[in-house]
Amino acid sequence: MSAPCPICGKPADPKYRPFCSKRCADVDLQRWLTGGYAIPAAEEDDPDEGNQED
Numbered sequence: 001m002s003a004p005c006p007i008c009g010k011p012a013d014p015k016y017r018p019f020c021s022k023r024c025a026d027v028d029l030q031r032w033l034t035g036g037y038a039i040p041a042a043e044e045d046d047p048d049e050g051n052q053e054d
Helices: 022-033
Strands: none
Touching: none
């Protein structure tokens, strides 16, 4: 038994694995292309920034 579709939860179709349909595959692609899956990150201070000598 395969894992359910990560978009809608229906059983996955081997043709569109891991998705159940072309629609769900396209929804996932759209999320990647528009940055919907971006990982938020906090900016860290550069440790070398304060040690610069002119």
